[in-house]
Amino acid sequence: MTRLPLILALACLLAACDQNMDQQPRYSGYSRVPLFRGSVLRPPPANTIARDDLAREKSAGSKPALTPELLARGRQRFGIFCSPCHGAGGDGTGIIVQRGMPRPTSYHDDRLLAADDQHFFDVITNGYGAMYSYAARVPPADRWAIVAYIRALQLSRHASLDDVPADERSKLETSP
Template sequence: MKLWLTITALFVLLAGCDDMARQPRAKAQEPSVFFPDGKVNQVPPAGTVARGDLARDAQLAERPTMSMALLQRGEERYQIFCSPCHGLAGDGDGTVVSRGFPRPPDFVEPRLIDAPDRHFMNVIAHGYGQMYSYAARVAPADRWAIIGYIRALQLSRRAELRMLSESDQSTLEAQP
């Protein structure tokens, strides 16, 4: 008797599932009689936040602590996204320049040395001049890593020999 009730209940449940496949629906961009404006696609309610946007905004808000791991990640991301135009040294002599593209600025220009980190963040996110936006390509955490690496490039290209330790100075002087 229990088996018969279980089988009957299973058939009743399965029979009800098919109704969902035949319910009315509308495709995107089609007209709709359901909404007063006659459109299927509706503007999200005020205050709506897309899933993941709060976490993304939190990553953009504050620069992470400088670390060797951050610089290594920044170097990797810089070489992937930035070096084709800006060059490996950040001097604006990337491979695309040799193919006729406009030369980007050198990162050791005084205006870029004095620029706040937010400037680089905005350029990565929104583009600047001939550079288009990389917001969809470079994650917020990687933007900070790239900025850290740009700062390291700026420092390394402006460093004076006397700032190095004696062993580092002798190593550099011994190289051809």
């Protein structure tokens, strides 16, 4: 009688040895499954919002105030993400262009001088022509900083002496 429970326990343990826990049955992400009448990937429920989407949308919709810190951040981000194609001056002669890639439109082109800030933000977000989207690489606050720096580049090339404040203008007129 005492051997029966021991034999049953040993039989259960030996029966479990046949299952390979490393190779369990599963479906790949895009395979069709009869249970779901379609793909394994299921659409999210209606009105579902991903984590941090509301904060991201809020920062994308509100243009920050122009400050020296914003311009400094925009210059840094422009140097990292934009200057390889657009060049340091925004004229479309970056190192990538020198290696044979298509030349992007200069920021000093009349069409882009007349474009609003939202246009530049949308192009960074969604891409345009040969330029791919930077939405996953550049957060919205940095996109606005880059837009501010692009405007500073445009202003630096197309500004007149009348655009300079009077006290700074006198310094420029007296310098050799």
